[in-house]
Amino acid sequence: MSSISKVSRTSIFSLGVALILVVAAATSPWTHEPPRAATGLDVSIEQFARYLEQWSEPEGYFDSDNFISNETSYLHVVDQLQKQVKPGGIYIGVGPDQNFSYIVHARPMLAVVTDIRRQNMLEHLWYKALFALASNRVEFLCLMTSREVPRIQPGSTLEQILHAVDESRTSEELFRKNAAAVKSLLVDKYRLRLSAADLAKVEYVHRTFWHDGLGLRFSSIGRNNAMNYPTLEEMLQQTDRQGRPQSYLSSEELFQQLKKFEGENRLIPIVGDFAGPHALKTVGAFLKANGQRVSIFYTSNVEFYLFSTSDWRYLFSSSNWARFIENVRSLPLSDDAIFIRSYFGNGRQHPLNMRGHRSTSLTKPIGPFLADYDVGRITEYWDIVKP
Numbered sequence: 001m002s003s004i005s006k007v008s009r010t011s012i013f014s015l016g017v018a019l020i021l022v023v024a025a026a027t028s029p030w031t032h033e034p035p036r037a038a039t040g041l042d043v044s045i046e047q048f049a050r051y052l053e054q055w056s057e058p059e060g061y062f063d064s065d066n067f068i069s070n071e072t073s074y075l076h077v078v079d080q081l082q083k084q085v086k087p088g089g090i091y092i093g094v095g096p097d098q099n100f101s102y103i104v105h106a107r108p109m110l111a112v113v114t115d116i117r118r119q120n121m122l123e124h125l126w127y128k129a130l131f132a133l134a135s136n137r138v139e140f141l142c143l144m145t146s147r148e149v150p151r152i153q154p155g156s157t158l159e160q161i162l163h164a165v166d167e168s169r170t171s172e173e174l175f176r177k178n179a180a181a182v183k184s185l186l187v188d189k190y191r192l193r194l195s196a197a198d199l200a201k202v203e204y205v206h207r208t209f210w211h212d213g214l215g216l217r218f219s220s221i222g223r224n225n226a227m228n229y230p231t232l233e234e235m236l237q238q239t240d241r242q243g244r245p246q247s248y249l250s251s252e253e254l255f256q257q258l259k260k261f262e263g264e265n266r267l268i269p270i271v272g273d274f275a276g277p278h279a280l281k282t283v284g285a286f287l288k289a290n291g292q293r294v295s296i297f298y299t300s301n302v303e304f305y306l307f308s309t310s311d312w313r314y315l316f317s318s319s320n321w322a323r324f325i326e327n328v329r330s331l332p333l334s335d336d337a338i339f340i341r342s343y344f345g346n347g348r349q350h351p352l353n354m355r356g357h358r359s360t361s362l363t364k365p366i367g368p369f370l371a372d373y374d375v376g377r378i379t380e381y382w383d384i385v386k387p
Contacts, residue, residue: 087108
């Protein structure tokens with residue numbers, strides 16, 4: 001890996017923290033205007049910018065920057081997506097770049113990524129700029145980590161590409177050049193209404209990817225647990241259950257598919273709580289107005305965090321749980337709509353878990369889930385993840 005001095009993420013971000021605290025309460029207020037339909041779901045950049053604001057709600061807290069996923073099993077459901085879900089539906093997801101791989105395999109018409117953290121929305125806007133700036137996946141990785149573009153032999157594997165990028169030279173000057181290009185796209189070309197605090201967070205994300213490079217890991221704030229999780233390089237090389245590389249960077253074809261999807265403004269990142277009062281309901285109203293249905297809802301393990309408690313009788317009578325169910329019901333669902341969930345053990349080994357993986361990724365039909373809830377069959381967290 002290229003040698004570069006490490007700067008703590010706390011130090012990087014501290015320069016802008018005072019400003020962020022001042023404006024945090026003012027960022028991402030939502031409008032009460034009804035959702036405005038995009039003709040044929042073609043989304044102009046003006047509509048894209050408007051949806052970011054109209055669909056979002058004030059952010060909440062999660063104890064991780066969550067720059068990358070820690071779900072090593074995330075590609076284990078690719079075969080199920082291709083078999084169970086018809087292309088052309090609506091995808092709803094959460095978190096950072098694992099959504100990209102689900103999108104290229106599910107081929108939805110539109111994707112909405114909602115996360116309780118505003119920084120996740122901003123990270124997706126950063127990714128959007130990278131896709132626009134890069135002509136291929138080598139350039140994309142080099143822009144992501146601010147490395148010089150290496151010479152790559154035709155037909156190189158993803159592993160070879162990652163190694164070449166990791167060994168390529170970098171500099172503060174190159175990072176600043178790339179950061180300026182991202183800012184120019186977001187502010188000058190796309191004319192997104194981003195505050196000074198937002199732009200500081202975009203740079204914070206970019207600088208973190210630059211300093212950690214392909215060695216970047218998931219970590220929880222204050223827990224010093226990053227070494228328990230895989231690197232970005234390892235996450236990009238994960239495979240499906242048959243051992244086949246399936247990430248969005250596993251082939252140039254998949255990368256170009258996602259680049260086109262992003263270029264058409266079809267991935268809309270917003271700020272929203274799964275049990276929040278506005279985001280999912282507003283997305284649902286928009287989809288109904290356009291005659292569209294959700295086919296995939298990737299929840300990761302958010303349900304565990306939303307509803308974790310020692311008393312599940314309290315859990316399933318809690319207002320949070322009821323609001324989540326209400327929000328799911330507000331979405332127009334296709335007959336074959338599924339959840340993608342990630343299970344991390346939580347005291348019980350999952351039969352579908354593959355050796356060497358802390359997480360187990362699985363799909364579950366949404367319709368039967370709602371029916372089970374209605375008749376009281378859900379009495380503990382295990383009931384929504386068991387085979």
